[in-house]
Amino acid sequence: MTVADPRERQDGLGWVSRAIFADPRLWLHVGAGPAAVPRGHRPAARYAVVPSVKRAKFLLPLASRRVGAASTLAYNALRPPRVRANRLAVGLLAGLGATGRVRMPVLTVAVPDGVEPEELLLAEHLGRVEGRRLHAAIGIRPPDPHHKPTLQLFDDRGLARAYAKIGWNDATRAMVAAEADALRELPRDGGDFPDVPRLLRQLRWGDLAVTLVEPMPARVRRLPRPERPRAAAMLAVARRAGPARPLRPLAGSPFLADLTARAERAGGPVAAAVAALAARDGATALEFGHWHGDWVPWNLGTHRGRLVAWDWENSGADRPVGFDLAHQGFQCALSLAGQPAAEATAAMDDLLARHGDAFGLDPARRRLVADAYLVELWLRTAELAAGGGGWSGKLHPVLLHLLAARLSVPAPGPAG
Structure with a gap:
């Protein structure tokens, strides 16, 4: 069945189309094959919708067989086996020019006569500022106010040239700006500090904020043992590749001041949780440093024997050393294993117990790090919601109930 302008859809294809092809002067059409462009317009780009309109996962550029194949085969070694096979x-179909033979839908994008494509199409604009023609492979995720459209950009030869993250509302614009700031400051001295992509460009294009980073190495691979914490690399991130920092009590630390201020802005029961954390653990001394902010296997890989880390949009300073370890334990259980927040919290506690010694965390410090991480995670959730990101049903209000039990404060009411 032929589908008209995908921007009218309410699914992932719809919201990505509205974000990337927002200008009303663009003519868009999805159908069984390349569409006849109306008079007064000319085709500027065509994409195969993979695997179908209803189950769209990404838009494959049809600029050439080489570009189409590259957009699906690049970094395939990072993907789970089933996704890799698909x-x-x-990629083989695209390389043979045979996507039409399997009735793969085609998204046709046309610009008005007399208007240059780079005025209306982000990929064309990025190609102009980078000095070469670029073709975008566009990821599609379910509609969510804190998801960001992502573009992998390839040149005419099918070589990956850049990776673009797109901020389209207040929450996501702040996230892509934070990643650009982080990439400017990260050390690149080797050692235990992971390799990271370079920032190529940060720009605004209409209402969109764009962070453009260099592509990952072509031969980057998945972690051989993704469940194993990389303690040396986590510590190098925390210490910015320097020596260990002196221990400081939680009371009077910039971290506690930051939590307190953010809890006051958020309002509600989280303020009581922060106060209880300060009262219980204020005298506990620990090491503070930076954290990656989303240290999970899907943001890590290996290349030539070295760890590679990307997605630094949630990184920050003045966090307890061990926050990345806590995050790995919680998020792997929550997102990879599909466990609810209570079980994810237990997995976090277990990982801290098994590996906390490497971070100088005795039982009291492990408890502090775990509970402080849960506060940090809930505040991040609240700040995304306030910025237009919506509430995470996996984390709110359940984290508040978990914190109430762990810190012995009154549980929030039914509304959280």
Whole structure:
């Protein structure tokens, strides 16, 4: 069945189309094949919708066979085996120019006569500022106010040239700006500090904030043992590749001041949780430093024997050393294993117990790090919601109830 302008849809294809092809002067059409462009317009780009309109996962550029194949085969070694096999099949079809034979839908994008494509199409604009023609492979995720459209950008030869993250509302614009700031400051001296992509450019294009980073190495691979914490690398991130920092009590620390201020802005029961944390652990001394902010296997890989880390949009300073370890334990259980927040919290506690010694965390410090991380995570959730990101049903209000039990404060009411 032929589908008209995808911007009218309410699914992932719809919201990505509205974000990337927002200008009303653009003519968009999704159908069984390349569409006849109306008079007064000319085609500027065509994409295969993979694997279908209803189950769209990404938009494959049809600029050439080489570009189409590259957009599905690049970094395929990072993907789970089933996804890898599916993308290999699509890449082979694209390389043969045979996507139409399997009735793969085509998104046609046309610009008005007399208007240059780079005025209306982000990929064309980025190609102009980078000095070469670029073709975008566009990821599609379910509609969510804190998801960001992402573009992998390839040149005419099918070589990956850049990776673009797109901020389209207040929450996501802040996130892509934070990643650009982080990438400017990260050390690149080797050692235990992971390799990171370079920032290529930060720009605004209409209402969109764009952070453009260099592509990952072509031969980057998945972690061989993704469940194993990389303690030396986590510590190098925390210490910015320097020596250990002196221990400081929680009371009077910039971290506690930051938590308190953010809790006051958020309002509600989280302020009581922060106060209880300060009362219980204020005298406990620990090491503070930076954290990656989203240290999970899907943001890590290996290349030539070295760890590679990307997605630094949640990084920050003045966090307890061990926050990345806590995050790995919680998020792997929550997102990879599909466990609810209570079980994810237990997995976090277990990982801290098994590996906390490497971070100088005795039982009291492990408890502090775990509970402070849960406060940090809930505040991040609240700040995304306040910035237009919506509430995470996995984390709110359940984190408040977990914190109430762990810190012995009154549980929040039914509304959280």
